[in-house]
Amino acid sequence: MTPENKKQKRILHEPDFELVAKIVLVLTLIGIVVSTGLIFSPPIGGEEYAELGLLTYNEASETYEADNYPKNTIYNQTLGYSNNITLYVYVSNHYKEVKFFEIRLKIGLQSVIINEDTYGTNTTTYFYTEHWLERILDSGKKWGPSEETKFEFNFTSEILTKLGTSSKGYKIIFELWEWSNQQNDFSYTGIHVYLTSFMVIMVT
C-alpha cells in the first residue's frame, strides 16, 4: 500500500466529530436525568417485619434457649394459686421505622383459636394485664431476652373460675401489638407465639 493510500485510509477513518459530540451530549443528559431521579426515588429495601420469640433460661449453661419449655404447673387448691411459670421473650424490629410495641400475655383454653387475624379476647382468654410489657424499638433493634423481658406468672383461682378447668390443658399466649396513631390505641400485628396443651395439676 502506497503512502498516499495509507493517508487516504486514515482520513476515511477519521471520527465523525458531530456524531461523537451528539453521543457524548446524549449520554451526559441521560446520566444527569438518571442521577437526579435517583435523588428523589425511595431507597430500595427488603422485607419489613417484626419478630417475637419465646425462650427459657438454662441455668446450667446460663443461656437462653428455645427448648425445655414448661409443660405443666402444680396448682394448690387450698392456697388458690399455682407454682410460678417463668418465660422470656424477645422482640425485633425489622421495619425501616421506629415502632411502639406491647407484648400481651393471655391464657385461654386449649380450644381457643389464635392466629394472624384472631387474637385472644376478654371473653375467650384471661388477660395478664399486670405483666404486659411496652417498649419503643428503633429500626433494626432487638429487645431481650433479658430480665427486662421476663414473664413470671402463675395460675390463680380467678383464672380457673373464668376459664374453667380443662382436661386438654391451656394455651399460654404471647401476642405482639403495636401503637397506631390513627386508631390512638394498640393494634394487633398478627404476630403471636404460644405454649400449647399446658396442664394444671391440682393438689390439695
Place this chain on the structure above:
Amino acid sequence: MKKLNSLQKKTAPLIGVCVLLIGIVAFQTHLKMIAGATQEEAFTAITEAFEVVEQASKAGLEVEPFVEKLNEALEEYTHGNYDTAITLAQEVKEDVSQLLSKFRWDKLYPYLIALLNLTVILVVVFGWGRKIWGWFVKQREEEYLDLEIVYEEKKNGEQEE
C-alpha cells in the same frame, strides 16, 4: 360574747362533723381525679412524643437517643412516676420537633441539586456545546482544506488491490 342557746349547742358539733366529712370525701375525690388524669396525661404525652419520633424515623433521621429517652419515660410511667414521664416525653417531643423543622429545610437540597443539574445541562448544550462544536467544525475544515478527491476508474480486467 353572745351566749349560745340549747339548740345551737346541740347542732353545732353535728354541723361541724358533717362539714369535716364532706371535706374529707371531696379531698379524696379530688386526689383520685388528679391521679387518674395524670396517668392518662402521662400516656398521652408518651404517645404524642412517639408520633413525632416516628415522623423523624420515617424521614430517615437518627432517633436512637430519643427512643432511649422515651423508653425511660415509659419506664417511669410503668412505675407510676407520671410527672417524670410527662417531663421526659415533652423533652423528647420538643427536641425531635426542632430536629424535624431543621430537616424540612434540609429536604430542599435535592431540589437545589436538581436545579443545578438542569443548569449544567443548559450550559453544556447551549453554551459550551456550541463553542466546542464550532471549534470541531473549524478544525475539520482546516484539515480537509488541502484534500482533493481522486476518482479512480476501474478498467475492465483490472483487479482491486
